[in-house]
Structures are given as C-alpha cells and as structure tokens.
Amino acid sequence: MRDLSSLPKAFPKALPIKKIIQETDNVKTFVFEYDLGAEPGQFVNMWLPGVDEKPMSVAYCDENEFWVSIFAVGPFSSAMHELKEGDKVGVRGPYGRGFTWKKGEHLVMMAGGYGAAPLYYLTRKAVEDGCTVEFVIGARSKSHVLYTERIEALKNVFLHVATSDGSLGVKGYNTLILEQLIKDAGRGKSFREHCGDDTCEREEVDFASLNRVYACGPELMMKSVAEMCLAGGIESEVSVERYMKCGFGVCGQCSVDGSGKRMCSEGPCMSGADALKIEEFGKYHRDAQGKVHEF
Amino acid sequence: MRDLSSLPKAFPKALPIKKIIQETDNVKTFVFEYDLGAEPGQFVNMWLPGVDEKPMSVAYCDENEFWVSIFAVGPFSSAMHELKEGDKVGVRGPYGRGFTWKKGEHLVMMAGGYGAAPLYYLTRKAVEDGCTVEFVIGARSKSHVLYTERIEALKNVFLHVATSDGSLGVKGYNTLILEQLIKDAGRGKSFREHCGDDTCEREEVDFASLNRVYACGPELMMKSVAEMCLAGGIESEVSVERYMKCGFGVCGQCSVDGSGKRMCSEGPCMSGADALKIEEFGKYHRDAQGKVHEF
Amino acid sequence: MNLETEFLGVKFSNPLVVASGILGVTGASLKFVVANGAGGVTSKSIWLKEHKGHKNPVMIANEHYMLNAVGLPDAGIEKAQLEMGKYMENKPAPMIASITAGTIDDFGEIAERISELNPDIIEVNSSCPNVESELGKPFACVAGDVAKVTKIVRARTKIPITVKLSPNVENLVEIAKAVVDAGADGLTLINTVGPGMAIDLDMRRPILANKVGGVSGPAIKPIAVKCVYDVHRALPNIPIIGTGGITTGEDALEIIMAGATLVGVGTAVYYRDVECFRLIAEEMSRWCDANGVKNLAEIRGVAVVR
C-alpha cells in the first residue's frame, strides 16, 4: 500500500481568493493563502460548484501562498474571471510531474499564452539555484503579453518578446528568438543585434552555452522548440496538456498515443525528446468523450 | 481520529500452535511463536473457525512467543484441548488494561483456577523489576494445582498452596494464607509456622510490608481478597472477567453495573477498591443475551 | 457554540446519540456513554422474548470498516424493563428505545410493552441484515411490510416513533414515504450496508461466525450521506437521525448539511474510543465558531440542491 500520507490529495479544499490581479484583458491571476507545496510545472484542479473543475498550472508557490493565472476562453475560465476576492474556490493537488533543472545552468523559457505563468515560477526557482534565464514570450500582440514586469524584476533573467503583429519586440513567432539564441550561444554579441528586439536592454550575450530550453504554450510551438533543441543538441522540456478528469492517474483520459503514458502523472512535464516520441504530440488531442481533434 | 497504528487489532491472525503443554488433567498451555506485545493481565481473543472465539489471558509473553493456559470447561475450551501442535488458531489482541506494579515492591499473587497463568506472567515481569513475590495458589486438590514448577524456578518468588481437600499445602481456601501474610507482614517469623504449609521450603518471613496483592480466579475469591486488603490498608488489583464479544469496547457486552465501565477496555484489571465499587462484583454477571446470572 | 437540538419534541444537549447496538446492553453502559459526551442514547434492539445472537466472532474491523453480525441477542422485554429502568431513574439524557420483532404482531406487542417504560422515542428496527435468514427479507426492504410494521406500532403507542431503514434497497425514498404515511414521526438512516464478508486466508474460511455481517464505519459514510440527502429532499419536514460512519465533527456536520437533525454514532467508538462523543461535539463547535454558524438549524439540509 502506498503510504497513506503520500496518496494524491483527491478531495478539494475550499480556499478563499486572497487577491485577484488583472494581467491582460483576458488573463487574471488568483492568489491563495495556502501552503500547497507545488513544484514548478505541477498543476492543481480548481473547482467551482455548479460550473466545472479544471486543471490549472501553478504560477507561483511558497509556504504562504500560491498563484494561478487563468486565460478566459470558455465557461469555466470565464466563471473564474467573474469571482471577487474572498470568494471560495475548491482546490486539489498538486498533481503531475514538474520541470527539472540543475544548479547554475543557463536556461531558456519559451512561453506562449498563459505558459508564461508556470515558467515564471520555474524561473524564480531556477534563479534561486544560480541559473541564468532567457525568458522568451510569444503573443499575438502587445496587449497579450503577460508577466513582463515580474520577469524584469528578477536578477539574471533576461526578457525577450515576440508578437505576431510586431506591436512589441520581434515580429513573428518566439521561436525566431530561440533560433537566434541557439545559433549565438557561446559567441559574444551585442544583444540587440542578436535578438533584433528594440525593447531589449541587455548589452551583450556571452553565454558559454545553453543548457536547457523549457516550453509551455501552444503545442505546435512546443513541438517546434523540442525539434529545434533536438537538432541543436540542447536539452529541452515541455508541458504536454491533455484533457484531464481525475488529475491523479485513474481515469485514463489524459493518456497519449504511443506509450499510453498519463499526462497528469507521467507528465505534464517531460523532455522534448520524450514528447516527440508521443505519436500525437503536436498532431491531435482527445476531448471529454475521448474523441480525437487535430491541432 | 485515533492514530491508525494504535487502533485495536480487530482482525484475527492465524497462528500455528508451536507447543502444547499438559499442565493438569484439565489445563493445557498453548505456545505461539509471535511477538504479541501483551502486558501482564491483558488478554487475546482466540478463534477456532466453526467453533467460537473466546477471551484468554496471556500466561507469558516476550518478543518471540506467548502462552495461554486453557481450562477445559465447555465447547470452546474443549475444542482447544483437541488441537495438535501445528494446528492454527486465530488470535487478535492484546486487549484490555493489565496489572500495574512498581519497582522493588513486595507483592502477593492470589491465584485460583487458570488464574495462576496470568499471575505467573505478572510475577516474571515484577521480579525483573526487583519485586519479591508471595505466590499463593488455591485449588480443589493437588491435581488441580498449576504452574508450581515454573513458579518455584523463579528467584525471589515464594510459592504457597492451599487445597480444599488438603491434598497439597494448607487445607482450605487460599485466602487463609493471605490472612496470615497480612497479619505477619513486618514481623519476622519461621515461614512454615507462618503459613502452616509443610511443602514450604522458605525459612523465614521478614517482609517490611506487603505493597500490593493481585487476585485472579473465581470472583468470590477476588472479592474476599479485595475486601481483606481494603480492611488491611493494602493495595490490591483484581481481574474482572465478564462475558465478552468484541474485546475492544464496542459491543457493551462486558459493561458492569454502576459505572458502566467495559471490562474489556477499562478492565479487566483494576484496583480492588474500584472493583468493590462495581455493583455486581462478586454478585452476578451477564450472559451472551445480557441476562443476569448470580455467582 | 450551543449544540442543543430538538428532535420530535425532545431536547438533546447535543445531536449525537449512540446508535443502537453499540454499548447498549445495559442501562449502566448507556449512562457511561452519556458521561462520555453523548447527547442521547439508543438502546440495543429489544425483542419481546429472549433471542439468541450469533456466535463469536461477531465483529471484525480495520481502518476502513467494521463488519458485525451480533445478531440482535437480547434477553427479552422483561429483562429490558430492568435494564432500561436503571437508565430511566436519574436519566442523564433522552432515551431512544430500539425495538425489533420477527412478526408484525410482535412489533405491535413489543411497542406497547416498551411504552410502559416511557422512553422519549421509540426506534423501530425492521432493517437488521443479520436476522435476514430468520425473517426472510428484512421488513425494511419491502415498502409494504415496513409500512405495516409502522402502522401497528403507531396504533399501540403514543410515544414518537422513528423507523430505521436499510440502505440496501433500490427505492429508499419510496419506502421512506410509505413509512411516513403509515405514521412514522421521524426516520433513522441508515442501518449497516451490505452485508459483507471477510475471509481469513490462513483459515480459508469466512471470519464471522455468521459468515456475513453488516458494514459500518468510515466506509459507509458516503452512502449514509446520500440516503439522508435523498430522503430529506423528498420529505423536508420529516426529521432524520443520520447514522453511518460518522467519526469526526466534520462528518457530523456533513450529514446535517444533507438534512439530518440528530446524528447517530456507532462504530466511531472503535476508531476513537468512547470519548468520541465528546471529541465530535467539540469539533462541531469549533467548526461552527470558525465559520460563523450560530446554530445547527442554519446549516441543516443546506447542501440539498432542489
């Protein structure tokens, strides 16, 4: 028998929202005063009685509080956006496998959509461990860019932005920036020249090497990142999100084709190399009935 | 919630009988290789599938083995007597409150029937703690006297016997011996003179005082002992046995009139003073249906 | 917080009553339970005539559940009058007298006889799974039968009646309605679940002498909560003694939120010893204080979605 104290927490705990932060038009961050004990890359299930329960990545966590940042896209996330401070949300978890890193490494975060939130938490932990981080955000436009102030406030963390419409940073996908970073790793270069981003305040790039690249966001972006890293001989980790029900490995809703591994348990975080072995990665995912949908 | 590890063990464990010792015509001792962890005065429930399950006092216990001594009086105890070494018996426990003692005390054991068995275990533990023990056995006749060899083998333990027919030791009830012991406590005396028992090998009695008297056997004997001790200003402890079902405090079968205390949980062992407060002590007990029977 | 609760016109200092069959063999034992914090007591189920129970083992338990097949042993009404009499003089808390019988007529007879003792409430136990083989299907499993039992008991006593129902039926709400129509003032939900069986691998035999026994304890709480919820939803004005797996103050509040007025506590005595009554009451008070709940009526049935 599993030690009972190590059983996944599978009853929700109602927690009042301590603070709500409007990040962008569509994204709010919810702060809860609770010692969740989550690692970067892990998630919780959030429950609104009468609405639904959905997995949400942890955007920050210490002994006093944790955050989640939620993109309003449908019924549940919109209902979350209607809540006020003090309202209660049911929380269970943390669930899943998080990201891994080593002390003193040089890391790249590739964030798309709400992916900036979990990668922010990872960055904070990695920086505490002496890592240097290139934080690369991709978004449709300036108004969709998340978490930039928090990121810029961190030491040894350098922000890069790409927007589809060019309203902030480089115009195009954020993988353009990663391409450049990989190419230039180890070679001294003026940073602005390197990344082509006017907002960039860093004078020089002179990293010995890039140790590891993390991606969290649209699956096609993550797939590109994983492939680029594989080709470039750099380690990568991605977070593979699938429709989830239980969150703790029983229902099989989140199993991926190929290995059959459960993204709530063997995932969501894994190496890019492992993700690329998943038949459906970047191709399709399943809905609540198990029906296949292409990306 | 009780710590789960401290829950009374309430599933039987099947244990093979390691050894069977014929004590008298009607009493056999069963040895089990098992670390039961019982204190003197505690009991186990012993189960024979298809027969019954009955409480039995622990007659000895260490990390390697424990014993119970069973008097063949009815269906269950007779079925036990038919078993062979290697046969399995279901055991659960230990249950109940045991006897208490202090280091270096001078104790008297008042044993009747199979009561010698649990008091033997108590004696061994007490002697380890530097106690001196007067072990007084009462029986119908010589052939019903139990455990004498084991008792005589112990240091600082002195055996006294009374039989109703005088076939061994003093003729009469064993309370005669206790009376004498109480009277003579503190006064130097030749022991044979003191107890009137020819089998007695001890030269002198010179106990500073008697600290505590324990009684285990027929309830009327225990009642006399408790009363004599109360009158003589000596502490006593008795073991109050009642019809038991669960053994762990749920069914209420073993509750006594007055306090309502459960003999399987607040008992069976308690001070003689407390026992005398029990309305029914030495008067009546209840059967499986809760019907009252006089002693 | 003040946990005082009124049930069928009887005042209880707290809503926790010891469930029938637990520590209920003697009057003294029931007083011992009150001394340990119970707000009221339920006697073991009393028969008209002496009734033998099952052989030992009659009870096994682990961290999840207890199985019991005590088999309702009883010495009959005369002896019960003695035992209950002892409880009734200087009665420390209300007495719910549980009665049972093997025929509908006997139910009437025992109801009348027990009433002479003036218990505060009579609980009709027509649902014990352990006497099934004698009675055929338990009365409580057949709406018509349990209604008949209720009717005859109603006719023979003026004392408020609660009827204890079995969860092991397919149409609990229907049965509850029939019983209320037949004159029950309240309902006790639930008796044990199953029954179940445990086999000892070494002995290669079922452990209980009766082979099977009713399941109680933490394992059955969700079933008890569901039964109380369903019946309270259907019959909001019928007070319920919610029983089944209640072990903590939170459990007690949960079954009250499902609609219970009193809370029966049985197997918790195994999990937390007899002081469970005091502990559960304290935990209830603490939660209510922390959550601004001033009396239990505020939260009774609050979880019921209509």
Added chain:
Amino acid sequence: MNLETEFLGVKFSNPLVVASGILGVTGASLKFVVANGAGGVTSKSIWLKEHKGHKNPVMIANEHYMLNAVGLPDAGIEKAQLEMGKYMENKPAPMIASITAGTIDDFGEIAERISELNPDIIEVNSSCPNVESELGKPFACVAGDVAKVTKIVRARTKIPITVKLSPNVENLVEIAKAVVDAGADGLTLINTVGPGMAIDLDMRRPILANKVGGVSGPAIKPIAVKCVYDVHRALPNIPIIGTGGITTGEDALEIIMAGATLVGVGTAVYYRDVECFRLIAEEMSRWCDANGVKNLAEIRGVAVVR
C-alpha cells in the same frame, strides 16, 4: 508461482485484469496497463453512439474509498473500433470489451458491432449506477431486464459473454441465475456500491458534479467478496471476474477463495499507482509460495461452506 489462469477458454498470464473505466479510454492506455503487469484488460464501456459523461469533478477519493460519476462518456462504436484496433494489433494480453446501451435493442446492436473487432470476451455492463437517471433503474437491478439484455447479446455474438452485475440489489443470486439461464458464460461481480455522496462543508454542496457517485476501493471489498461467495456457492460452474476494492495480493487471494477466477482491479491504481498490477501479482506469488499453494485452482472457492 505461475499465476496463469484460463477464463472462458482464454489464457491470461495472471488473473489480474484492469476493471472497466480505469485507464481504458484508449488502446495505448490499455497497453500501458499491461506493461505495468496486468494479465488482461477491460475497455471502458462502449456505446453505439457518442455519449456525454458528467462534468468534473467526476472522481473524489480518500484513504477509504473513491466516489466516481464519470457517467460513461464515450465517442461511440466507430471511434472505439479505432482505439481498440490499436490495442488489437500486437495485442499484449487478452481484451475484454465492455459494452453498454440505453435500450435492449442497442445492446444487441453494439454487441454485434463490437464483435467485428474480435475481442476475447465481451463484458455486458448493464449496471452502472451513474446512468440511472437516463435509463431509469439500471437494467442490472431487475432480473427480467438483465436477462433480456443477456439474451439479445447472446443472439448477436459468438464471443464469450460475461455480464457485470450491480451489488445494489436485494436478490443478486436470483439475478445471476437469470443471466446465466439467458446465456451468459461468466459473471463480473461487482460494479460500484451505493451510490454515495460527499459534501464539502465550506461550499455546502455535494462535490461531484453529478452529486452522487459509485463507491469503489477498499471500502467495498467485503461486499464484493460476499457477492462472489454467494454467487459461486449457487453457481459453482460459472466463472467469475471478482472485482471491488482489490488492492493487495492478499485481497486478490481472498476473492479467489470466495470463488473468483479472474480478479478485476480498478481503484487500486489510485492507492498504489499503475504498478499495482505488478505488485499485486508479486504478493500473490509470494503468499502462494509461502503457503504451499501450487496453482490458483487449488484455492478457488475454498472458503465456501456448503
């Protein structure tokens, strides 16, 4: 010890099969279960047409039990043919295809369609408590209905059939006999118990979106053992998949001693993760070796007292 077991003519490398609804959404997931030590798999219950399940939360669990109200979501037979097809190519262990439907005719139709895929066994799930409101009483609770379902399935397939029964009935043995008379080759005992409910005190609401959910896990083992025992005693020649709360090797041996041939394992995945299959098998072997048991047939049904 060699745990090889034959069930309805199909060879299983060990008697542990994942129960329907657990890790059974995709063919890849079922292969993952086999890679973790299962001797065979059961698909989730497949419908003829797409069927929506319940909203989240669909599952809650603690140390005693799980409550689930997944509600049998499924994308229908076409999609199932794809998923199962993926399992059937390089099939690592026998496949038991679970089917369900809302009408008796649909049961026939889905039986025929699923047979095209050649599963080793078809399991007829007419007993899910979570679809009750759509279907009225589950078929499995009415002897006549479940017999009709069995009969039509029997008529439309040549593949061996096992019918999964609900424990939440008053006459399980009667139903089992009716189902066997109607052509079932084996029986699967049991589906979830209850259902039950859990209420969140802070939210003052039932937690499951469906309010109630079937109870599984350690809490229900005694009920599963009892059901298997009773049915094996009545129908000693009908092989049984014993399911319900089996979490350890000892549990598996217990239900085999009650009469099971295969052993369904579901909620144990929560308690011991997916490696539970390997762990349980190891524990079974170890116990058998220590106790001189050379094959499981030796102890099958050995606890049954006739």
